[in-house]
Amino acid sequence: MNDTRIPLAGVIGSPVAHSRSPLVHGHWLRTYGIAGHYVPLHVEPGQLEEVVRSLPKMGFVGANITIPHKEQIMEIADQVTDRATLIGAANTLIFRPDGSILADNTDGYGFITNLHQAAPDWDPATGPAVVFGAGGASRAVIASLLEAGVPEILLSNRTRERADQFRSEFGSRIQVVDWVQVGNVIEQAALLVNTTSLGMVGKPRLRVPLDGLRSSTVVTDLVYTPLKTDMLQWAEDIGCTTVDGLGMLLHQAVPGFERWFGKRPEVDAATREAALA
Template identity: 45%
Template structure:
């Protein structure tokens, strides 16, 4: 058994933008663990070789970001039920000589929502999800786990929304993007999973006036911290959740696998990452 300090990393292409090293280094310092967490910029053509030799490189595992999540799912020899349901992996670790894979997006989304808006699921059971990609799939599944029984999916390409709705069956419905505004009446939770509103991307141009006053608006984008969607929701006095909370909560399980202690998402950590996002040139 190696006595070297434990190491982990975030694997992506590109990966220089990732806040994961800042998050995990903070936890290592707070918990007094001698270990390290860095970045590994790995091209798609090199990903299989890199992951197959994680242990030889001294890593106990790592996070996986774009564009490698589907490949990580295929390479993992053991997978959690969450990873199987989403067919994508964002967390790898070595256990019993085998490469395990998990997808913590469901944990991250629900953890952030629970922390920011306690009891949100008790106010109703109708949600709107914008987007039909991998993140939308995780979030629809998370909502179903919390017994949200009426979920509407809107995507610029209706066919992708319909495909996602078919995966989940009863209670999940695809709607044309043009019907979004009129469909917000009576909605308890609106979640944006698209890149619209992200720094460098077009804004998410929708009218929230039909949302009831008790609605919650959740945007998984965290750069900028306040997207145009969240700014509009704030002006209406609606409760909001930003993407940074999801980012922090989805990081917890991986840290526990690699370093043996379960960290906490604290206001101090949130402030640290907020300051980094704010100070980084767009």
């Protein structure tokens, strides 16, 4: 019997109303004329397993996973990709025809693909990356930078123990720098990445002194509200190539869309516009 059901996908989180994923996937579905739907699903942690197990029976082919479920979903999935295991969290689920659930993490892919697209002259091998923050988002960034061949990562976090933990997990290419000292190593950066929430609307400002920044450094911020953070403005003013955080959000959505709906979508100006609507 042919399955003629329209494929469904969605984003599972709590809260989820602010998520831009429905705008992005909805834009791609319309652009490519695909009969499918992508919906926000507000799910509390206690209901996660029950909801996820019931979705394939309702015609869902997959889902994105966001706060606060990205770690818990690892226990529920039947299979977890190597990159999700390395990062310790998943953001993308594939519901297979046999009923099993595969959990993947596309954040690192999204980060590095966006960086290559937005800063095509950046060569990972040219020098160290300075990374602010050692939280969940940072794990994906660090894993992808190491895989891309960055020789050294100077990692700094307010809570130093979290950065030390990264060094023990990811190895000696990570050098931990005290949060209050990080201004002193900025001049070494071929790439500078902010993975903290500092600079986001409603959060404190990023107060790291950036005086040592060189104009040859590529500077990127995972924060995308606002699109142009103070850090990116500073970097732009001295002539650096800057990369905002929206591109990572868009690129991390690509592998899921392709698996669920059978079309590899383009990340272009129209996609950015759709995400900001």
